[in-house]
Amino acid sequence: QSVTLWGRLNTTVESQKIGSLDRKMVLQNNNSRLGLKGSEDLGGGLKVSFNLEHGFESDTGAASGGTTFWNRQSNVELSGSFGAVRLGKWFPGSYFAVPDYVSMHNHDTGTSSDALYAYGDFPSSNKVAYFTPTVGGFSSELSVTAGEGTTKRSLDAAVNYDMGPAHAGFGYQKKGDFNQFAVRGLYEFGPLVLGGYIQRAENTFGGVKKNWNVWRASGMYVVGQSEFHLNFGKADNINVNDGAKQLTVGYNYNLSKRTKVYGFWTKVDNQAAGTYFPVSGMKAGQDFSSLAAGIRHNF
Amino acid sequence: QSVTLWGRLNTTVESQKIGSLDRKMVLQNNNSRLGLKGSEDLGGGLKVSFNLEHGFESDTGAASGGTTFWNRQSNVELSGSFGAVRLGKWFPGSYFAVPDYVSMHNHDTGTSSDALYAYGDFPSSNKVAYFTPTVGGFSSELSVTAGEGTTKRSLDAAVNYDMGPAHAGFGYQKKGDFNQFAVRGLYEFGPLVLGGYIQRAENTFGGVKKNWNVWRASGMYVVGQSEFHLNFGKADNINVNDGAKQLTVGYNYNLSKRTKVYGFWTKVDNQAAGTYFPVSGMKAGQDFSSLAAGIRHNF
Amino acid sequence: QSVTLWGRLNTTVESQKIGSLDRKMVLQNNNSRLGLKGSEDLGGGLKVSFNLEHGFESDTGAASGGTTFWNRQSNVELSGSFGAVRLGKWFPGSYFAVPDYVSMHNHDTGTSSDALYAYGDFPSSNKVAYFTPTVGGFSSELSVTAGEGTTKRSLDAAVNYDMGPAHAGFGYQKKGDFNQFAVRGLYEFGPLVLGGYIQRAENTFGGVKKNWNVWRASGMYVVGQSEFHLNFGKADNINVNDGAKQLTVGYNYNLSKRTKVYGFWTKVDNQAAGTYFPVSGMKAGQDFSSLAAGIRHNF
Numbered sequence: 001q002s003v004t005l006w007g008r009l010n011t012t013v014e015s016q017k018i019g020s021l022d023r024k025m026v027l028q029n030n031n032s033r034l035g036l037k038g039s040e041d042l043g044g045g046l047k048v049s050f051n052l053e054h055g056f057e058s059d060t061g062a063a064s065g066g067t068t069f070w071n072r073q074s075n076v077e078l079s080g081s082f083g084a085v086r087l088g089k090w091f092p093g094s095y096f097a098v099p100d101y102v103s104m105h106n107h108d109t110g111t112s113s114d115a116l117y118a119y120g121d122f123p124s125s126n127k128v129a130y131f132t133p134t135v136g137g138f139s140s141e142l143s144v145t146a147g148e149g150t151t152k153r154s155l156d157a158a159v160n161y162d163m164g165p166a167h168a169g170f171g172y173q174k175k176g177d178f179n180q181f182a183v184r185g186l187y188e189f190g191p192l193v194l195g196g197y198i199q200r201a202e203n204t205f206g207g208v209k210k211n212w213n214v215w216r217a218s219g220m221y222v223v224g225q226s227e228f229h230l231n232f233g234k235a236d237n238i239n240v241n242d243g244a245k246q247l248t249v250g251y252n253y254n255l256s257k258r259t260k261v262y263g264f265w266t267k268v269d270n271q272a273a274g275t276y277f278p279v280s281g282m283k284a285g286q287d288f289s290s291l292a293a294g295i296r297h298n299f
Numbered sequence: 300q301s302v303t304l305w306g307r308l309n310t311t312v313e314s315q316k317i318g319s320l321d322r323k324m325v326l327q328n329n330n331s332r333l334g335l336k337g338s339e340d341l342g343g344g345l346k347v348s349f350n351l352e353h354g355f356e357s358d359t360g361a362a363s364g365g366t367t368f369w370n371r372q373s374n375v376e377l378s379g380s381f382g383a384v385r386l387g388k389w390f391p392g393s394y395f396a397v398p399d400y401v402s403m404h405n406h407d408t409g410t411s412s413d414a415l416y417a418y419g420d421f422p423s424s425n426k427v428a429y430f431t432p433t434v435g436g437f438s439s440e441l442s443v444t445a446g447e448g449t450t451k452r453s454l455d456a457a458v459n460y461d462m463g464p465a466h467a468g469f470g471y472q473k474k475g476d477f478n479q480f481a482v483r484g485l486y487e488f489g490p491l492v493l494g495g496y497i498q499r500a501e502n503t504f505g506g507v508k509k510n511w512n513v514w515r516a517s518g519m520y521v522v523g524q525s526e527f528h529l530n531f532g533k534a535d536n537i538n539v540n541d542g543a544k545q546l547t548v549g550y551n552y553n554l555s556k557r558t559k560v561y562g563f564w565t566k567v568d569n570q571a572a573g574t575y576f577p578v579s580g581m582k583a584g585q586d587f588s589s590l591a592a593g594i595r596h597n598f
Numbered sequence: 599q600s601v602t603l604w605g606r607l608n609t610t611v612e613s614q615k616i617g618s619l620d621r622k623m624v625l626q627n628n629n630s631r632l633g634l635k636g637s638e639d640l641g642g643g644l645k646v647s648f649n650l651e652h653g654f655e656s657d658t659g660a661a662s663g664g665t666t667f668w669n670r671q672s673n674v675e676l677s678g679s680f681g682a683v684r685l686g687k688w689f690p691g692s693y694f695a696v697p698d699y700v701s702m703h704n705h706d707t708g709t710s711s712d713a714l715y716a717y718g719d720f721p722s723s724n725k726v727a728y729f730t731p732t733v734g735g736f737s738s739e740l741s742v743t744a745g746e747g748t749t750k751r752s753l754d755a756a757v758n759y760d761m762g763p764a765h766a767g768f769g770y771q772k773k774g775d776f777n778q779f780a781v782r783g784l785y786e787f788g789p790l791v792l793g794g795y796i797q798r799a800e801n802t803f804g805g806v807k808k809n810w811n812v813w814r815a816s817g818m819y820v821v822g823q824s825e826f827h828l829n830f831g832k833a834d835n836i837n838v839n840d841g842a843k844q845l846t847v848g849y850n851y852n853l854s855k856r857t858k859v860y861g862f863w864t865k866v867d868n869q870a871a872g873t874y875f876p877v878s879g880m881k882a883g884q885d886f887s888s889l890a891a892g893i894r895h896n897f
Binding site for chain 2: 658660
Binding site: 005006007009011013021022024025026027032034054056057058059060061062063067069255256258259261294295297299 | 600601603634636638640641644646648650665666667668669670671672673674676685686687723724725726744745746747
């Protein structure tokens with residue numbers, strides 16, 4: 001059969017603290033998902049493939065982010081020597097090329113995911129994209145979101161480069177007044193992997209155009225089945241005292257290629273007017289921290 | 300294993316025009332779906348089978364028509380030499396016997412689907428049905444919808460006939476004041492296939508019983524992997540100036556049995572008070588047209 | 599592949615009567631479901647496994663009990679010689695150990711399910727549990743629900759014992775003012791199986807602490823492919839005249855291991871102030887009865 005069913009359960013038990021409120025114990029989903037994919041060889045180098053991907057809350061069983069079931073992917077693609085054309089829904093290429101790539105400790109999911117990167121409106125539905133073939137280590141994606149008369153069109157571009165231990169990426173996104181670009185690098189020094197990005201974002205607040213920078217550095221050190229992680233990010237002020245810092249320390253123990261148990265400590269430090277919120281229900285200026293232990297299983 | 304996972308992704312990029320509004324680019328789902336089916340041989344000619352079918356918007360990933368997941372099928376069936384008895388949810392037999400059968404260019408889906416056929420309330424949930432065995436080319440389905448105390452019971456009947464290149468169908472539906480019957484024919488003249496139907500519908504509007512006719516003719520010409528399609532329908536007035544015409548010209552290129560790329564131009568011409576709307580957000584009397592290019596992949 | 603897709607369709611046609619209202623014909627779901635499960639051997643006796651389980655209304659195709667898709671299970675588990683630790687969502691162990699175990703005629707589903715057992719709030723989301731290994735026929739589960747700052751923590755404990763034809767169970771649950779414990783027994787006398795439970799529940803009503811008993815007895819007699827069932831339960835008064843009795847007589851004909859056709863007659867007899875409702879839309883004191891015929895197919 002041509003269909004593959006795959007997925008991931010990623011659940012932590014966390015002791016979370018918001019501002020000066022009491023710590024609470026929380027069962028936390030870390031972007032669990034279920035996917036269906038398939039492809040058909042059409043001959044002459046041509047191939048059609050599809051992806052359906054459902055994100056769900058592993059702690060409650062609900063679809064992530066509302067009632068849309070295939071909230072991560074729903075697309076069909078025709079590919080060949082010319083590259084590929086894809087129609088439907090999927091996450092922006094600029095996201096995978098930059099913040100997701102360097103968030104090595106837990107796939108940029110859950111409370112220790114990148115809270116600072118400027119996502120814009122994260123356009124994923126109603127997209128048409130062209131993917132270049134990989135040439136000399138370079139591959140690119142250019143996608144346009146159909147405005148459909150009610151919302152503004154958005155544009156997303158990504159370039160990835162891979163050559164041996166060296167990896168780099170570039171992302172660009174534009175929708176209305178918001179636009180951002182970012183560069184990312186990552187290098188594998190044997191058991192030590194170091195990565196990072198710098199992002200420049202621009203948007204309009206109260207009629208005034210502002211721009212700001214976000215940067216992040218991350219490192220992983222591998223010893224046998226163990227991984228030690230450090231991840232630090234900083235978002236500059238947009239207006240006054242609204243920047244933030246984020247620090248995560250993590251440890252993974254790989255029980256197999258597909259399964260790990262892990263722990264992390266993460267903290268987001270908002271300035272007085274900062275609104276970088278890893279969980280809902282927070283107010284401007286509140287910090288967030290969490291101590292977590294969990295299990296991730298890919299199937 | 301006894302379970303088969305199957306589906307279809309069918310997505311177009313369309314330039315749509317409503318009335319005198321600006322054309323807009325739209326990514327359009329054409330009734331994409333995902334199904335699960337299975338059966339068990341019980342011995343003695345007896346068989347049990349089930350069908351679960353989920354329709355989804357391939358452009359956004361949401362379940363089609365609201366939050367019900369298995370919005371196309373959810374049923375279990377016991378079959379044998381006596382025919383079959385089925386319980387649950389599925390689309391009316393009268394629909395498959397008539398409008399769906401002659402809408403050859405794109406499975407009666409999306410903006411070029413039959414906008415004129417009188418569907419009644421399209422009863423699909425809470426049904427019990429009896430299916431006859433196929434005898435002499437004839438097969439029939441009779442289904443009743445449990446009123447469950449709150450809604451009126453509805454009745455749906457369908458007969459299909461297949462003998463070599465000749466195919467015919469009959470559909471009947473009744474719920475409350477609404478009832479309709481229709482006859483359909485289709486003949487394969489080698490590479491040329493011609494079909495059509497005539498429908499007579501009756502309903503009550505403002506306390507007055509009215510009836511009206513709908514008819515449609517369609518043709519397909521096959522050359523190698525190419526299909527050329529023409530489809531024309533007309534709905535008579537129910538009251539005054541509320542009829543409509545629909546014309547679709549289509550071209551399919553079959554990359555394989557399962558995958559095609561295609562294009563079509565479709566137009567619905569509403570009279571001043573006509574309300575035949577291929578997409579939501581239209582007003583009485585507005586025309587609709589769309590130029591579309593897309594890909595359909597069955598898996 | 600490591601993933602198993604499984605499920606059950608269980609649908610009846612019923613003639614239901616509420617209080618003195620007219621009988622009505624209803625197509626009734628009996629807890630139909632669809633599941634995904636998988637496991638990975640991690641070596642050294644360690645295993646990881648997951649369960650995703652979706653309950654749906656087989657008569658309409660909607661997710662059971664709202665819009666949460668994986669409304670029955672969503673969990674991941676690490677197990678070994680020490681027992682197992684599980685994180686996520688699943689039904690209380692005390693439920694499977696007690697009322698579900700003795701409801702033999704139709705898996706404690708639909709209108710003939712146990713309407714009297716005191717469920718508390720049936721905590722299933724945000725759970726952490728420890729399962730003991732099976733020792734000397736005994737196995738146990740202890741689960742805690744993370745309060746997550748907004749709801750009270752709940753605790754659920756279950757013990758099961760199996761030794762040849764003898765089976766026993768114990769369940770305990772506590773959340774806020776509600777708590778309950780129950781003991782269950784079941785014995786297989788060849789083709790005759792007899793079971794039952796006694797439950798003691800306590801809760802606060804209008805500021806006053808009350809406790810009450812629920813008990814149930816059930817029997818099955820097997821002849822060839824036929825099963826004859828009798829099931830009787832009684833809930834004592836909590837306040838005044840608010841108890842109820844429930845009687846079910848059932849017959850199953852097993853077409854195969856996976857498929858049965860069946861019928862039952864069930865009645866819930868509420869006292870004047872009783873509110874034990876097998877279906878929605880009932881009022882205090884109303885009785886409910888149903889005559890049902892249906893089919894259940896496991897896949």
